[in-house]
Structures are given as C-alpha cells and as structure tokens.
Amino acid sequence: MRELLVGSKKGLFVLRGEGPDGFDVAARAFEGSVVEFATRDPRSGRYFASVTSGFFGPRLMWTDDPTGDWETAKGPAFPEGADTTLDRIWVVTPGEADGVLYAGVAPAALFVSTDAGESWSLNEALWQHRIDGDWQPGFGGLALHSICPWPGDPDKLAIGVSAAGVWITEDRGATWRTGYTGLVPRYMPEESWEDTNVLCVHNMHRAPLAPERLFMQFHGSVYRSDDTGSTWNDIAAGLPSGFGFPMTIDPADPDSAFVIPLASDGDRVTPDGRVRVYGTRDAGASWTPLGDGLPAHDAWLTVLRQALGRDGEGEDLGLWFGATSGEVFGSADAGQTWRTVAPRLAPVTSVRVA
Amino acid sequence: MPVVMLRAPLKDLAGGNREVKLDGADVRAVVRALEAEYPKTAGWVLDDRGRVRQHVNVFLNGERVREDAAVGADDTLHILASITGGS
Numbered sequence: 001m002r003e004l005l006v007g008s009k010k011g012l013f014v015l016r017g018e019g020p021d022g023f024d025v026a027a028r029a030f031e032g033s034v035v036e037f038a039t040r041d042p043r044s045g046r047y048f049a050s051v052t053s054g055f056f057g058p059r060l061m062w063t064d065d066p067t068g069d070w071e072t073a074k075g076p077a078f079p080e081g082a083d084t085t086l087d088r089i090w091v092v093t094p095g096e097a098d099g100v101l102y103a104g105v106a107p108a109a110l111f112v113s114t115d116a117g118e119s120w121s122l123n124e125a126l127w128q129h130r131i132d133g134d135w136q137p138g139f140g141g142l143a144l145h146s147i148c149p150w151p152g153d154p155d156k157l158a159i160g161v162s163a164a165g166v167w168i169t170e171d172r173g174a175t176w177r178t179g180y181t182g183l184v185p186r187y188m189p190e191e192s193w194e195d196t197n198v199l200c201v202h203n204m205h206r207a208p209l210a211p212e213r214l215f216m217q218f219h220g221s222v223y224r225s226d227d228t229g230s231t232w233n234d235i236a237a238g239l240p241s242g243f244g245f246p247m248t249i250d251p252a253d254p255d256s257a258f259v260i261p262l263a264s265d266g267d268r269v270t271p272d273g274r275v276r277v278y279g280t281r282d283a284g285a286s287w288t289p290l291g292d293g294l295p296a297h298d299a300w301l302t303v304l305r306q307a308l309g310r311d312g313e314g315e316d317l318g319l320w321f322g323a324t325s326g327e328v329f330g331s332a333d334a335g336q337t338w339r340t341v342a343p344r345l346a347p348v349t350s351v352r353v354a
Numbered sequence: 355m356p357v358v359m360l361r362a363p364l365k366d367l368a369g370g371n372r373e374v375k376l377d378g379a380d381v382r383a384v385v386r387a388l389e390a391e392y393p394k395t396a397g398w399v400l401d402d403r404g405r406v407r408q409h410v411n412v413f414l415n416g417e418r419v420r421e422d423a424a425v426g427a428d429d430t431l432h433i434l435a436s437i438t439g440g441s
Contacts (some may be wrong), residue, residue, distance in 0.1 A: 053398075055407070055435040083401065085403050
C-alpha cells in the first residue's frame with residue numbers, strides 16, 4: 001500500500017491506497033494550520049511535518065504514527081542572539097550518518113539533528129555566510145528549500161537557497177563554498193549577471209547513481225551540473241517555459257529529471273491551460289511531455305515548489321503532485337499515464353510518498 | 355502571584371488549564387515561566403527573539419501590552435490569538 005503525505009493550507013492529509021486509483025484520506029492533522037512540508041525518514045520510519053500557525057508561528061512536529069498523536073521537536077529555532085526568528089520550515093531531509101537529518105528554513109538557514117529529529121541546532125558557518133553576504137529574499141522569502149546529501153558520504157552536502165544560490169560543503173558543514181558559474185539571473189540587469197549573489201534557485205536534486213550530477217530548476221531556466229554544483233549548463237531547450245518550481249528525479253537513472261513548467265514569472269500557471277509533467281532521460285538534451293490522463297484544456301493550475309514527490313524507480317517510478325486548486329494527481333508508470341487521486345483537498349503545498 | 359488566563363489552543367497545551375498562576379517581573383518572564391511549567395507551549399507566544407508574536411495579543415489587566423511590560427503580583431494576563439479576517 002502507498003501512503004501519500006499531502007501538506008496543504010488546511011492541514012496534513014494522509015492518503016492511503018494501492019495505486020493511482022482508490023486513495024482514501026486515512027488521517028487529517030493540524031487542522032487550521034498550514035502544513036508546509038511533510039515527509040517520512042525511511043531509516044527510522046518516523047514522520048515529520050512542518051506546521052505553521054498564522055498566530056502562533058512555525059514548528060516541526062514528529063510522530064511514528066501519522067494517524068495518532070504528534071510530538072513537538074525541540075527546534076529548529078534561532079538562538080536569541082541571532083536577532084531573527086523562524087518564519088517557516090521548508091524542507092526536512094534525512095542525512096547519510098545515523099540519526100542525522102537536515103532542515104532548511106526561512107530566513108535561510110540549515111539546522112541539523114543528530115537524534116533522529118527530536119532536537120535541532122543551527123549550522124553556524126552557513127549562517128555567518130548569510131550575514132556576511134547580505135543574502136536577499138526571493139518572492140517567497142529567503143528560503144533554504146533544497147538539501148542534497150551525497151549517498152554514502154556524510155561529509156558532503158549541497159543546498160539551494162532562494163535567492164542566494166548553491167552552497168556546497170565537503171566537511172560536514174564546517175566550511176561552505178558557492179557554485180554558480182553558468183547560472184544566468186535574467187531577472188537582474190545584465191551588467192550585474194557576473195557579480196550578483198542574488199541567485200534564485202527554485203529546486204535542486206542530486207542523481208544518486210552519479211552524485212557529482214545535480215539538476216536545478218532556476219528562476220527562469222533549468223540547469224544541470226556535472227561537477228558537484230560548481231558549474232552549470234542550461235538544459236531548458238525543449239520545455240514550454242523555463243520557469244517553474246517542482247522538480248524530482250528517477251533514482252535509478254542519473255540522466256533523468258522531471259519538472260512541471262509554469263507559464264512565466266508573471267503568470268504562474270500551467271502553460272496554455274494544459275497540465276503536463278516534462279521528463280528527460282538524456283540529461284536534458286530533450287524533454288518529453290507526460291500528460292496522458294492529466295487535464296488537457298482549461299486547466300490553469302499552480303504547482304508549488306515541494307508539491308511533486310516520487311517513489312520507486314525505473315519503469316515503476318511513481319510521480320505524485322498536487323496543485324493549489326486542491327487536486328492531487330499520480331502516475332505509477334514513470335509518467336506514462338496519470339489519474340486524479342484526490343480531487344478536492346485544500347490548496348496543496350507539498351507531496352511526498354511515505 | 356500573577357494570574358494568566360489561557361484559551362485554546364494554549365489552554366490545551368497547558369494541560370487543559372484555563373487559569374494558571376506564574377511568577378515573573380514582566381510579560382516575557384511570565385511567559386517563560388509558562389513554558390517551563392508546560393513545555394508544549396514553548397515558542398507559541400514568544401518568537402525566537404523573545405518578542406510576543408505579531409498575531410498574538412497579551413492583555414495586562416485589560417490593556418494590550420508587549421513583552422517588556424512590568425507585571426505585579428496581583429495582575430491578570432490574558433493571552434489569546436488576534437482576531438483576523440481571511441480564509
């Protein structure tokens with residue numbers, strides 16, 4: 001049985017079912033709050049939910065049973081001397097070392113847990129870069145939303161920040177360097193392209209079988225790096241738009257990436273009123289529209305950054321995404337065919353497979 | 355000792371108590387005492403800087419105050435969410 005964790009503007013929905021058809025809402029939690037992101041650590045089986053109350057602020061919750069009670073984690077929270085406060089927890093990602101998880105938050109910072117997510121501490125070295133570099137927020141805030149561990153090597157990590165680019169560590173977060181050569185911030189004056197650090201990364205994923213390779217959805221294009229994130233090649237040719245937020249990969253295929261383009265920066269809906277996922281199996285040389293079963297006309301959907309999840313691999317890759325219209329769509333055959341698995345939830349913020 | 359009046363969801367996080375007595379010389383200290391007594395309330399009223407959250411209201415004897423307001427032994431504090439519109 002599959003279990004989908006669907007974060008929404010109106011709480012967390014836990015969907016359970018066997019395939020693209022027949023999902024039911026097995027549980028709803030955090031009614032009245034926004035669930036920005038929810039995931040499950042496959043090592044421990046523990047579930048995490050980023051919950052933001054419009055009144056009482058953000059917090060990270062965890063449980064071993066998403067149909068039962070949830071516990072409040074100790075953090076992420078900034079130390080009082082940081083003179084800032086947590087706005088939002090964008091993502092929680094299991095690390096490579098035992099018990100280690102990472103959380104990316106706004107304002108952009110990386111938090112680390114070494115006790116399976118129960119308590120969290122700030123990565124001070126990256127935070128100092130944020131202060132020294134005067135990082136600027138994107139439209140959605142100053143967000144650390146993408147965390148890419150290196151399979152088998154707990155020292156290496158790459159992160160994506162909107163709008164402060166890619167940051168890479170090879171010593172478990174003690175020091176950081178940037179990677180931006182090749183990224184073109186067309187939203188800035190051309191004279192600023194060379195020097196700006198206002199680099200609006202929208203999403204980033206590592207290819208597990210070729211971990212030096214990363215795919216990135218940028219603000220206005222899609223890129224691939226073959227050197228651990230140091231330099232980037234534009235691979236958006238063939239897409240209806242370079243703009244978008246969601247992205248994922250097939251873990252069995254290092255040449256694969258999947259995106260859901262939106263029309264443009266100023267018109268953040270599916271292009272031409274047609275919902276399609278685009279996939280590449282040749283590292284971005286070409287893109288194939290995957291829309292059999294998805295709305296094909298009069299469908300102006302917005303799919304948010306964390307609202308595309310996956311499970312499985314190869315021909316059995318599952319792709320699952322939700323829109324702010326409250327629909328959740330799914331494919332159990334790598335995007336060849338699609339079904340609506342939940343037609344009327346609340347506006348969807350995130351989708352992950354447990 | 356000042357009295358703190360709570361409503362849902364803070365009341366639920368404080369063991370279902372609508373009224374608790376907590377020591378503290380100012381609002382921040384009283385809320386810190388609440389957090390120490392009922393750890394599930396940590397972070398709900400004060401943000402990471404120790405300031406009352408933007409959409410939380412603290413009333414001291416009927417007057418809306420901030421975290422630095424002095425609190426006396428006979429005072430009553432009400433902590434509640436702001437009234438807001440929207441969806």
